Amino acid sequence: MNVYEGPVQDVIDQLGRLPGIGPVSAQRIAFWLLDQPADDVHQLAEALTTLKQKVRWCSVCFNVSQDELCRICSDPRRDRSAICVVEESKDVAAIERTHEFKGLYHVLGGSLSPIEGRGPNELHLRELVNRLADQQVTEVILATNPNVKGDVTATYITRLLKDLPGVRVTRLASGLPVGGELEYADAVTLGRAFNGRQWMTS
């Protein structure tokens, strides 16, 4: 129900369309914005406009980018022998935060999901195979999500790449989250932790 006058209701309606923001949060944000300096609100509006104007996708790895090549692909310090395959740009950010990986990425643009109409042609799979053609890459790390769709996608890619000479395909370990407690782990995760158990003595 539209109980507010024009501009306030417009902002509430627009904010309410964003994922994870319900009508109550939208209202709260709208009134919070009313209390902010006009410059701050202008900056938010500008950032949104710039987002759509300036952001593109890296022509090599399909990560978000400002230029033809993303920051990672154009960084000469990155290890060009390893490619980490992820579903979305968000996953690149998550992995970058770990500082564990110094190679390159390949963003698929989702996972295989026949139900949602996403088959192999909807993902950037051909481009991945093309990147492996020059034999510089020796490891492809599959970092799709540890769920059914991510697993199916990882299995598909494994089969796709299995005959490529000199390329090892690996998959991120599944297991108990660090800091968690065994008693609260779900059975599937605990089962994977068992299957993936590692030597403590050699």
Next chain:
Amino acid sequence: MNVYEGPVQDVIDQLGRLPGIGPVSAQRIAFWLLDQPADDVHQLAEALTTLKQKVRWCSVCFNVSQDELCRICSDPRRDRSAICVVEESKDVAAIERTHEFKGLYHVLGGSLSPIEGRGPNELHLRELVNRLADQQVTEVILATNPNVKGDVTATYITRLLKDLPGVRVTRLASGLPVGGELEYADAVTLGRAFNGRQWMTS
């Protein structure tokens, strides 16, 4: 940590400043926006800009408004003998949704809170007293929040208005929320429900 390139990180930073939106939600919204048509994102940016340009406060009741007078104050069908006093414009919207009240409002702009430095002079109290001067108003309904600050504010206003001739001051009932269960009611609410119990037989 800034893991995204310019415009994406800018939007995440800006959204992350909004109340109730953490870095994870901000990131989720930013990538959702990247997938939306440019026009939709432009509309959101426009709505935000318009908000600060067009919204003002009603010169009579201090509700949000587009004009000198808000929609409610300028509506000739509203009952001018009753004024409902609320803390914020949001509360006006909440009461309007009930369709129970056809009078006018007065938005205080908060509640009395010495700790947060809000005394009587920080609220629109003088303006409330001025509105009662022409003796058209016969009832002032105090609808400040049912918490300590709202109660203190209601008590203060009751004392402020107690000598005005022909004005009855009332307060919204506190009690059990409709649809709730007695067993889950907190002791204070249950106590108020007892104190405010009403005759079923007369």
